Amino acid sequence: MHRVAMAPQGLFAVQKPQGLTSADVVRHLQAIFRNHAWFKPDLAVQQKVLDSQSRSQRQRRRRSRQAEVKLGHGGTLDPLATGVLVIGLGAGTKSLSTFISCTKTYETTALFGVSTDTYDCTGRILKHAPHSHITPELIDSALDAFRGDILQKPPIYSALHHEGKRYYQYAREGKPLPIEIKARPVTVLRMELAGFEKGGQHKFGFPEKEGSVEEKVVGEVMRKIGMEESKKRRLKAEGEVQDEAGGSKKVKVDGTLFKQAEKTIQESITTESRPDSPPIASLRMSVSSGFYVRSLIHDLGEALGSAAHMVQLTRIQQGEFELGKNVIPWEDMASEETARWESQLEAALKETSEEGAFITRDDVEQDGGEGDGDGEAEKSS
Numbered sequence: 001m002h003r004v005a006m007a008p009q010g011l012f013a014v015q016k017p018q019g020l021t022s023a024d025v026v027r028h029l030q031a032i033f034r035n036h037a038w039f040k041p042d043l044a045v046q047q048k049v050l051d052s053q054s055r056s057q058r059q060r061r062r063r064s065r066q067a068e069v070k071l072g073h074g075g076t077l078d079p080l081a082t083g084v085l086v087i088g089l090g091a092g093t094k095s096l097s098t099f100i101s102c103t104k105t106y107e108t109t110a111l112f113g114v115s116t117d118t119y120d121c122t123g124r125i126l127k128h129a130p131h132s133h134i135t136p137e138l139i140d141s142a143l144d145a146f147r148g149d150i151l152q153k154p155p156i157y158s159a160l161h162h163e164g165k166r167y168y169q170y171a172r173e174g175k176p177l178p179i180e181i182k183a184r185p186v187t188v189l190r191m192e193l194a195g196f197e198k199g200g201q202h203k204f205g206f207p208e209k210e211g212s213v214e215e216k217v218v219g220e221v222m223r224k225i226g227m228e229e230s231k232k233r234r235l236k237a238e239g240e241v242q243d244e245a246g247g248s249k250k251v252k253v254d255g256t257l258f259k260q261a262e263k264t265i266q267e268s269i270t271t272e273s274r275p276d277s278p279p280i281a282s283l284r285m286s287v288s289s290g291f292y293v294r295s296l297i298h299d300l301g302e303a304l305g306s307a308a309h310m311v312q313l314t315r316i317q318q319g320e321f322e323l324g325k326n327v328i329p330w331e332d333m334a335s336e337e338t339a340r341w342e343s344q345l346e347a348a349l350k351e352t353s354e355e356g357a358f359i360t361r362d363d364v365e366q367d368g369g370e371g372d373g374d375g376e377a378e379k380s381s
Contacts, residue, residue, distance in 0.1 A: 199277020
């Protein structure tokens with residue numbers, strides 16, 4: 001009996017390079033697979049279905065006129081970041097949610113001396129701070145506060161404007177900031193200092209762009225609000241204050257707080273320098289879903305009486321996928337020599353598919369069969 005050949009399906013992981021978004025990686029992979037013999041028969045069937053649809057049908061279903069290999073990713077990595085990006089292929093996309101919620105391991109590098117609006121090196125400087133006092137011992141001691149079950153705020157860089165009005169205006173007018181100041185519970189299973197280098201011993205420097213005075217004032221206001229909230233949470237944990245009704249709420253900035261923040265920024269502008277020798281620290285951590293590495297670095301800088309931002313980030317493990325073990329290097333995946341990635345992809349899909357089956361190039365070429373993929377690219381957020 002003639003056997004119908006199906007396109008490969010399952011889960012695999014690639015090593016995302018710096019500079020690409022997770023969605024970029026998915027698009028690159030679709031382009032790679034589009035012309036490969038393993039996928040051509042299935043795509044041909046999909047294309048026939050698409051071509052037979054009326055224009056109104058395509059618009060309703062938001063389908064492209066070109067059939068694509070069904071792919072999705074299991075957790076976003078920023079363009080700055082590198083490392084493990086889990087990819088679902090075909091039916092494998094149904095399992096991606098488990099990788100979004102699983103424990104992940106990261107290696108990251110923090111540069112001390114300045115903070116930025118994005119909490120990383122792609123942003124604009126909001127604060128200069130002393131850093132000559134920072135030592136490995138001081139960092140190691142400060143990391144104790146970031147282990148176990150903690151509360152963490154996401155970066156605030158997206159909260160500089162609201163409905164066309166700058167937060168600086170809200171703060172200056174003493175109006176409630178139109179955001180919820182809310183920390184999220186996350187779990188840090190492991191947090192360790194992996195390395196420390198003094199200034200002049202590494203390649204990293206401060207970002208080139210400075211934030212505006214208005215942005216710096218808002219950043220300082222938010223920092224002070226964060227410090228006050230941390231104090232309240234600590235007192236609540238110690239039973240010294242009662243929980244407020246209504247949960248998170250918009251925060252009103254009084255005139256005194258605004259003036260203090262404005263004065264702090266003005267003083268820092270007249271006295272700040274741009275030293276050439278800030279230290280860096282390398283951290284390794286295993287964390288729960290929803291953890292912001294850049295927020296950890298920002299908060300660590302504050303805890304050390306300084307400022308810090310993230311200059312490097314690598315996801316080294318996500319679920320059973322780990323760099324150096326079963327993750328396909330991007331240089332192999334992007335190579336015109338498909339043999340560089342075919343065996344690695346085959347091994348990964350055999351390991352992760354429910355039936356442990358994989359249709360080879362020879363199977364497809366001999367059978368010329370059909371597949372039932374819908375050709376719609378999935379993107380997991």
